[in-house]
Amino acid sequence: KAGVTQTPRYLIKTRGQQVTLSCSPISGHRSVSWYQQTPGQGLQFLFEYFSETQRNKGNFPGRFSGRQFSNSRSEMNVSTLELGDSALYLCASSLGDKGFPGNTIYFGEGSWLTVV
Amino acid sequence: GNSVTQMEGPVTLSEEAFLTINCTYTATGYPSLFWYVQYPGEGLQLLLKATKADDKGSNKGFEATYRKETTSFHLEKGSVQVSDSAVYFCALRSGSARQLTFGSGTQLTVLP
Numbered sequence: 001k002a003g004v005t006q007t008p009r010y011l012i013k014t015r016g017q018q019v020t021l022s023c024s025p026i027s028g029h030r031s032v033s034w035y036q037q038t039p040g041q042g043l044q045f046l047f048e049y050f051s052e053t054q055r056n057k058g059n060f061p062g063r064f065s066g067r068q069f070s071n072s073r074s075e076m077n078v079s080t081l082e083l084g085d086s087a088l089y090l091c092a093s094s095l096g097d098k099g100f101p102g103n104t105i106y107f108g109e110g111s112w113l114t115v116v
Numbered sequence: 117g118n119s120v121t122q123m124e125g126p127v128t129l130s131e132e133a134f135l136t137i138n139c140t141y142t143a144t145g146y147p148s149l150f151w152y153v154q155y156p157g158e159g160l161q162l163l164l165k166a167t168k169a170d171d172k173g174s175n176k177g178f179e180a181t182y183r184k185e186t187t188s189f190h191l192e193k194g195s196v197q198v199s200d201s202a203v204y205f206c207a208l209r210s211g212s213a214r215q216l217t218f219g220s221g222t223q224l225t226v227l228p
Contacts, residue, residue, distance in 0.1 A: 033214075042218060043216075043218040045217075048214055048215060056215060097214075100209070100214065101208075101210055102209075105162075107152075109159040
């Protein structure tokens with residue numbers, strides 16, 4: 001069974017540009033969430049999607065957005081990039097609410113974004 | 117709200133030493149508790165979890181017991197190996213918050 005797949009793994013962008021990151025969840029998983037990891041702030045929740053609907057959102061500016069497609073694949077977009085957006089962006093998937101809150105959330109290997 | 121407080125790092129141990137990483141939490145509702153591990157350059161892997169009081173999660177020689185009375189979920193291993201060198205995150209899910217709330221992470225280095 002394939003795990004959570006994220007693309008691209010590494011990318012470098014210039015300040016002011018925008019970026020789109022992609023995530024394919026584990027087959028059968030309908031919930032996809034995104035986290036940002038930085039040395040200073042640690043792991044912070046961005047948003048969660050279930051059946052193409054955003055159910056939950058973290059405390060990030062509107063420049064951060066996402067969406068989920070009917071096949072559960074998800075993308076997140078960051079517009080007008082700032083130097084502080086340099087981070088590891090992690091996608092995670094789970095079955096959804098079955099077994100919540102103890103059901104396991106599985107993470108991808110992440111997309112390393114560097115803003116210069 | 118939910119919060120996780122994790123033992124400050126980094127932690128450096130010799131191979132075969134005993135490991136404890138402390139984790140305490142505050143949660144609304146009845147949380148489920150998790151330990152994740154992150155190896156260099158990789159994403160997070162679930163190490164173990166516990167979903168109710170007094171449950172013990174275990175995996176790869178690591179153990180943690182859900183202590184409701186002390187709101188703790190300390191990670192232990194009796195004999196660490198060089199390959200255990202990684203960052204360890206304590207996390208919880210609870211209440212209406214479907215996301216994981218993470219501690220700050222503890223960097224463990226095991227020397228041969």
